[in-house]
Amino acid sequence: MTGLEAVLLTIITAATPLLLAAIGELVTERSGVLNLGVEGMMIIGAVSGFGAAYTFGSAAAGVAAAIVMGVGVALLFAYFTQTLITNQVATGLALTLFGLGLSGLIGENFTGLPLPDPAKLQRLHIPLLTDIPFIGPVVFGQDALVYASVAITVLVAWTLARTRVGLVIRATGGNHHSAHALGYRVIAVRYACIAFGGACAGLAGGYLSLVYTPQWIENMTAGRGWIALALVVFSTWAPRRVAVGAYLFGTVWIMGLYAQGAGIGIPPQLLSSLPYLATIAALVLISGNRLLTKKNTPACLGLPFVPDR
């Protein structure tokens, strides 16, 4: 394996969970809902993904459980914020707190167990294609979730831009009163978008416990949910730029490690803070461009909707 190939493969693994979680949150936010509970949904996905894969000895069961449980906790959030009209920021934080605690309780029996081989997600291997030097392993040698993350991104971009469903979502996020007046069911649309966000976050968590580091460990998301949230803003709510951002983030992070391994002495704290500083810088740069922000920004982000009767 060549050096560059190894770097690329590492970046892909680092970027995939961020991309999955961020693209889900993007859809949620485009419908006008700010869900700060990504970290909580991810960790629930991670523990249930591992638990199911371990118990049933099947990676597919793990992936399915991660999605289902992600949707489950997301619906809890949806019930509170949409039906009970609670504050979205506070509810999201509660979800994170709740998810971290609950995952610890669920995972008590799974700590320190290795995943049996059939329960690990296998990498694709197409004879000939995967064997092409360099391009092979990078393009044709990934696991299913990497391809899924790219497919979901493309699908979301297309749906939002080109379809009626996308139009409804955008209308809901842009101005819920007019959307309501036009006969769209604002609350139902938001429920669906929150659930989609939960599915993606759960999947991202599952990626961590099934592929990234195949085991269950408490707090294993280690703040990735928050980074995903930042990526959505970084992208100014454009799916394409979420993908760019996730890979950029992964690259900055991995190159930081790479520089260290190569013996370049930089304070590790500075390296660790680079992604955060980069996000702030990017936010400022992008925000300076009014055209860019105006186009996709959901005007109703975080605002509760109560239909007038």
Add this chain to the structure above:
Amino acid sequence: MKLQFEQRPQPSRVMTVVSPLIAVLLMVIVGAILFAARGIDPWRGLYVYFIEPVASLWSIEELIVKATPLVLIGVGLAVCFRANVWNIGAEGQLTMGAIVGAAIPILAHQWQSPLVLPLMMLLGMAGGIAWASIPALLRNHFGVNEILTSLMLVYVAQLLLDWLVRGPWRDPEGYNFPESIDMTGWAQLPTLGYSRVHLGGAFAVLAVLVLFLFMARTLKGFEIEVSGAAPRASGFGGFSRPRTVWFCLALSGGLAGLAGISEIAGPVGQLQPVISPGYGFTAIIVAFLGRLHPIGVLFAGIVLAISYLGGEGAQISLGLSDKTAQVFQGTLLFFILASDTLTRYRIRVQRDAAGASEVAR
């Protein structure tokens, strides 16, 4: 049958007081069920969790120590959130307050004078204000969402602290371990007797009273209220939104900074890589639990401190893991948020789509 919510013209007075009680009651019921499910006598569980923390002088002292930073930060955030300014980076402002405030005793540790402590407190606040001003500036001049920037800056501040205590500010006699010199002499906050209760507690109560009067009696307080509740009306009224954003962030940042330096000059006693168990984030829950009202925040801080101490006690007496405490806190917050709905909305129970409806007040 269908539930429907209808916004009340005014938040219900009765519900404002009753709903947190409903939430706590629900919490107690869920707690009892949880205990029973784990094979623990529910009464004993509830006693350990909610009564033991206030049953002895020592735990009351510890309760005050724990509640101090929560109230100090929470009350600032309450004002902030009222104005619809979402500072969720108080943890970073706390850290910066601790760093800047501790600079004097660390860099000039020979200097012993009664001036040291007040200067530390002022610098601590300045550190918090400066750090909170960054999201304010970015918000006002570039329109960048303050939720994200304030959050990102938490990590930056923590890494800066980490770098300082492992590098330039390391105790030269500490075998290269990551910690600064101890706060001694005039750099220490006075404590109440032999307990750990420190002057920070008084700061917290003072902040609560001042902000209560400020919000209730002053024009600026009114301006903040209006700016949050009806941004457009506030614009017509000649109030400046950017000024409000800056004011709120600076206020909450300053208080978070004060909480940070109080922890350093008080119970922690030195700079360490980690100086707060997430007070800045927990204070967000405190602010909401206190329904964004200064006096409410005071009680909310105490309630949350009880849940921490109770959780710790439950580990020892009941053998419950600390995850249970986390789930407890999450659930409590959910209940509070849900019961909050009752103050702002009437619930209508609709029997059928077109039929008559009943109103539950």
Add this chain to the structure above:
Amino acid sequence: MRKVFALIVSLALLLSISTIAFGDELKVGFIYVGPIGDHGWTYQHHQGLLAVEEEFGDRVETIYVENVAEGPDAERAITRLARQGAGLIFTTSFGFMDPTVKVAERFPDVKFEHATGYKRADNVSIYSARFYEGRYIIGQIAAQMSEAGVAGYIASFPIPEVVRGINAFLLGAQTINPDFKLKVIWVNTWFDPGKEADAAKVLIGQGADIITQHTDSTAPLQIAEEQGVVGFGQASDMHEFAPNAQLTAIIDEWAPYYVERTRAVLDGTWESTDTWDGIAPGMVRMSEYQNMPEEVAAMARETEAMIASGELHPFKGPIYNQDGEMVIGEGEMLDDGTLLGMNWYVQGVDDKLPE
């Protein structure tokens, strides 16, 4: 009035009975910095607690608090254990040092044991393990097993403990291959499986065919397993996670020490001590040597025996620092004071120590 008085007296009696009822039983308290399910540092300390229970049965009662943050909460948690009647308290992380000393002042009758610190008192003992002895052995194994002559080292924080481990590893390796290279990545965390895995991948990508770590998760070894290189376990035996990749593991064996100290309190012979034990008394243990040729395993066993007998000291001169200056001459050994405050690399480390 009298009734009230009687009530108060009986209540007070009741309370005092409840505190002295188990007078014979010693309560042993533990403060953990992480969750007991971390499969690393805290997990190993908890094994010590279990060993104490096993050994003394009804004579002791153990209590613990996990996930105690290093900071203002630590002092309260320790005080709580003391107030609950613990007669012996183990505080198992460096960050608990000052809180332990502070609480010890207020509870002169309670014995305290603080891990990895340096502040002692009449009722505060300190203890730590000479993990570097194990690192010297794995350094030798690494140099034997590596084809590339390059090892990757995933380090947590630049504190003396970690720097000492890096130096011991390389000194061990240099006895086999004087040109052995060491690449170091500081991940700035004790525990983040994702980060540790990334660092392992990067190091392998940069040509290291041996992975070793001073962080707590099993992730680096899993990556080694996946990519067909070999490595070493940390803190506990991680064989299950990397059946083909783990050569051996340096195991923190706190159980014998905890049992011994508990016995001392029970017998009334406890004194404040400073313990820094290594392989000889069994505080540092090497797990089975596997996935290596028999002659390499034999060499490792021999080194282990020599360290145990005191014949071999990993930090024996001559030792040169990165600038090529001689730190200690032929035949001499670095003293414990220098080891405890170590903040420089030996010659050959391909890294600059973060300041």
